[in-house]
Amino acid sequence: MTPSYNRRIDTYICDIMYGYAAMDATTGSPNPGAAWLRRIEVLDGPAYRRIAQALENAVAEGELQPGDQIPAQREVARLVGIDFTTVTRAYALARERGLIEGTTGRGTFIRSRTEEGEAGLVDLSMNLPPPPAGLNLAALLREATGAILARTDPATLMAYHPGAGSLAQRTAGAAWLAPVLGQVDPARAVVASGAQTALSALLDHLTAPGDMIVAEAFAYPGLLATAARRGLTVIGCPLDEQGLEPETLARLLAEHRPRLICCTPTFQNPTAATMSLARREAVVAIARAAGVTIIEDDAYGLLPAAPLPALASLWPEGVFHVATTAKTLSPGLRVAYVVAPPGRAEGFTSALHAIAQMPPPLMAAVATNWIREDVASRVLAGVREEAMARRALAAELLPGAVGGAESLHVWLPDARADWAAKTHGLALVGAETFRAAGVTGEGLRISLGAAGKRPTLARGLRALANLYG
Structure with a gap:
């Protein structure tokens, strides 16, 4: 070890002993993500291997968590007094070991680790x-929450909020769904704490115990469970490679006069069937002729590179459109958007309020921030x-x-x-x-x-x- 290296490490260890983190050379701010470097001192071998091993030990012992940002390579070189090439080699070794991942323009982060490769199913x-x-979702989440808390009083953020979501949140939801719905009045958009909550509130709002609804023969389990608790009879409509079979659907509506049709038009769960535009138009025409409202569970509608029009865009007056961020962004957001037919958002909001008083304020704010800033x-x-x-x-x-x-x-x-x-x-x-x-x-x-x-x-x-x- 060079004298310069020893001096840098000694200084750094003193900083740690007195509770200080290394100072970032660019910003002049404390850099707590560099504290793991103290581990280099007690390791043997070439410098690049010591750095990689120190990083691995810090992850294994929980000092560094998935999503934590670590210093840039030049900053590490400055802190420990070694050349940049050595640090580059160390980071390459850490990347090979699956410890870190880099994002251009954002930095280097601890990679999410799982136990999948060692044990379990x-x-x-x-x-x-x-x-x-x-x-790196963790880094994006930190940035968004930091920006939100910087401009919002936490007490206000964590207080009770309107059940339908704020105007800004509803506007963001309408903009997010524009690829499948076109331009939608934000007054029709309602923010909910997840699609399951939204579906439960819709069934409460649109049906009474004993009613019949038509769903796909193989349907989303959450819908089936909610219908059973509500005392509804679910009539399964057969599926082909494009989802609901139109002829059978028309017959079931005529025979049973159900209150609702519930379906997933894109990547149907579980069969992965997707309705073509012609099939969507046929299903809407059948429902419109029978006067039966549709609940469109469009969890996956934004995933295709060229998304197809939602059923609600073909029949705005007769379709409640439900879209969750859980399948397109992250399930942890727990945010869904419901676009109601014109003039019907207020009634649905009352039913939603009885189940979940409001969407989670912080997560709704994060979703809004991500949509506005093009992160979503x-x-x-x-x-x-x-x-x-x-x-x-x-x-x-x-x-x-x-x-x-x-x-x-x-x-x-x-x-x-x-x-x-x-x-x-x-x-x-x-x-x-x-x-x-x-x-x-x-x-x-x-x-x-x-x-x-x-x-x-x-x-x-x-x-x-x-x-x-």
Whole structure:
């Protein structure tokens, strides 16, 4: 070790002993993300390996958490008194070990770690968006919350707020949904604490116990559970490769005179079917002729690179449009937007208020900030990019599965989830979870986003192919 190196480390250790972090050379502000560098002093070997090992030890012991930003390479070189090339080599080694990831223009961050590669099941059951390619969600969240708290009194932020969301939040929601809805009056938009809450409030608002509703034969389990608690009868409409079968839908409406149609037109859950524009127009025409309102659960509508028009854009007067950020941005936001037919937002807001008094203020503010600052569109693009890569992987390893190019899940017809899958290290969900009453048939929904890393997903898909191929 050079004398210069020793002096730098000694000074740095003194800073730590007295509770100070290193000072960032650019900003002059404390740099707490550099505290792990003190670990270099007690390690042996070449300097670049000591730096990488110190970083790994800090992550393993919890000193550094996923999403934490660490100093730039030149800053590390300055702090410890070594050349920039050595630090570059150290960061490259840390990247190879899966410890860090860099984002151009934003810095270097501790990478999210999972235990998937060591033990436990490969999760193909939870339908989550994958980590957005090229972005660090933790850093983006810190930036957004920092900006919000800098301009907003925390006491005001954390107080009770209007149940429909503020005008700024409703305007942001309307702008976010413009690719599928076109221009929408923000007065029609309502902010909710997630799609499940919104669907529950809609069923409370639009139905009474004993009513019938039509849904897809294989439908979102949350809808089925809510309908059962509400005392509703769900009539399953058969599906083809484009979703609801129009002829059967028309017959069911004529025979049963249901109160509602509930459907997911894009990447239907679980079958991944997507209605073409012609199919959307047909479904809307059938519902309009019968006078039956549609609840459009459009969780995935923004994922396609060229999104199709929402049902609500084809029949604004007869469709309640529900869109969640959970599948397009991050499930942790817990924000959904409901666009009601003209003049009907106020009545729905009252029903929503009875279930959840307001959307979570901080998360609604983050979603609004992200939409306004164009962060949401970047996250969506990153999710889409990663989803497409994973879907291509599924097409290669499991060619019998069906689903669109940007879908977060695929459907394996006729396959069954059983104990054999668990013994092969797979967590799966089968058709029994999604069947409406009286519906038969088998299939597996294979979720592509829950696995933290693509190699883990590939391992799970290969095991699945061996079971069902």
